[in-house]
Amino acid sequence: MFRVNPDNLDLILLEEAVWVLVGEVNLPSYDFSLSQFFACRRPWNRPEQITAIGRFGAVTNYDELYQQLAADGIFLVHSPEQHLLASELPRWYPLLEGLTPKSFWFSEPPDIAILEQTIGLPLFLKGSRQTSRHKAALSIIRSSEDYYRAIKAYKEDPILHYQDLVCREFVQLRPVPSELTEKIPASFEFRSFWWQGQCVGAAQYWSTSYDWNQQEQKAALLVASEAAMRLNLPFVVIDVAQTITGEWIVIECNDGQESGYAAISPFTLWQNLIAQEKGLFGNKKLG
Ligand SMILES: Nc1ncnc2c1ncn2[C@@H]1O[C@H](COP(=O)(O)OP(=O)(O)O)[C@@H](O)[C@H]1O
Ligand SMILES: [Mg+2]
Structure with a gap:
């Protein structure tokens, strides 16, 4: 976690549909060069008020940053309250009780x-x-x-x-092949990104070799979707894992803005998100 200065962020209009405020973090699992894959503009005459997705990593000063940007007409997709709800277990746990340990x-x-x-x-x-x-x-x-x-x-x-x-x-999770290290051993766990209640990407959480079949994917995403619905946040990440007895549980949630992609293709994720903005909400919603 680090402090971010709004002057170091790059405001991009993605495919004429989504505003993204980008800051490089230098983590391969987090950074993604949007302009290499999508049409990106940096219009000088943007609308006075826009809503933007922040992609500048996990910051210690979200609240302050939110206020600074808002004063400039740029509203991050999550208010400081929503950001805390997505990030802090004591905030989200009451909503996810029963789905998570x-x-x-x-x-x-x-x-x-x-x-x-x-x-x-x-x-x-x-x-x-x-x-x-x-x-x-x-x-x-x-x-x-x-x-x-x-x-x-x-x-x-x-x-x-x-x-x-x-x-x-402590829940016994279904193990997957992993090397014995000082880290928590990998388990049958998947990350999913939810944009306005729709899943825009889901894949392995750990970088070892395992995959879900159709039935497992369906069961996992059902639990994740229930969690996303309960949280009711614009852009949330839900990590789910299968227990040794076959049940799917929520491990944690996070702010989609600051989460790494894990094994999810960032290209597909942004493509889905853009399509959803264009199709379901039109171009107006984000600016
Ligand atoms: N209650 C639990 N019982 C057993 N394993 C857990 C539990 N919670 C998390 N884990 C395992 O530990 C890993 C890291 O925990 P997590 O809560 O995701 O921490 P972080 O926020 O640092 O990613 C998870 O990916 C999961 O494999
Ligand atoms: Mg985690």
Whole structure:
């Protein structure tokens, strides 16, 4: 997460249909050169007020950025409130309860006894927004020693120390081939992007070799679509995984603006999004 200065962002009108505000992040899973694949204009006489999709990564100053841009007539697709709803588990969990592992959150790490009573061991630990780069030792907690070692590390971790502590029921997920590393092992998990309630892209979350069949895809997207409907956000990402017993669950959601593409083709995603804007909403909706 970093601060973004609005002066460093590039405002693009994509295929005469969608405004996108782009900032390069230098992550291959996030950056995508729209102008290489689509007609992009940078009109000097844009309408006074437009709605734009931000593609400038995960920022620490979304709220401030939103206000600065709004003063200039550029409204990001998510208000600061909507951005938080998509990003922070304590905000989205109440809406997704039942679709996602049981979770509790704390501003200060509780005694392990409390967690043993409410969730039991093993448990899954993360910050309210994210884990520390998928480090297994800081998330998969099997004992009291694991827990106290992890929360000590959380206090010192640059990604985790400012987040609330989230403790989730540990769910056994269907494994997929993955190398044994210090990272959380890969599972049968897929990322999906939802634009105005429609799925515009879905594919593998992990970069190892696995794929869903038609039936699995249908079942997974049914759960993801239910989650997207409950959240009712303009541009949301839903990650779903299959449990060892075959059930599909929501792992987390995120703001589509700041999410990496995973194995989703960015070209197809933008093509779908543009088509939807042109077909269903006309050119007016975004500006
Ligand atoms: N409750 C859980 N039980 C078991 N595995 C989990 C649980 N939550 C997440 N995972 C696994 O850990 C990975 C990382 O967790 P996630 O919540 O997505 O963190 P991040 O926000 O850092 O991506 C997930 O992709 C999933 O494979
Ligand atoms: Mg994740």
